[in-house]
Amino acid sequence: MAKKQATEKLKTVRPSGKMDENFFSLVFELVRQIPKGRVSSYGAIAASLGTRSSARMVGWAMNSSHRVKPSVPAHRVVNRNGMLTGKHHFDPPGKMEALLKKEGIKVKNDQVVEFKKLFWDPGKEVGEG
DNA sequence: CGCCTGACGAAAC
């Protein structure tokens, strides 16, 4: 399981002083695993990385998502309520909602429609169901 | 170094 390794790496590379190469990158990669037309939650991502309780760190990491080489589909990541809490951090505040709609995801009142059915569980990318 | 903040979440009241 990659998640197992990821969890250990988190504390393994600590002494190296390269935290960014772990938590951040792990979050980015995981978010990139989110299939189009699907969404995920910060907590779910954090949990998959072993930092279940640190869901805020995930969202915080997203702040740097726009600084990463490859573009991270942060717009596919919402809070556990399916709410577009991070829309304020996009160039245009409505970019997030627009991107989601472009992928076929309905957004109403800054909230993902049928979020629970569109919810994508990280770590098990193989089971799209 | 210490205090406050933050794209969340879950327990406590």
Add this chain to the structure above:
DNA sequence: GGTTTCGCCAGGC
């Protein structure tokens, strides 16, 4: 069940 508070860990001043 809604509102409030703590926890989580890193960043900025």
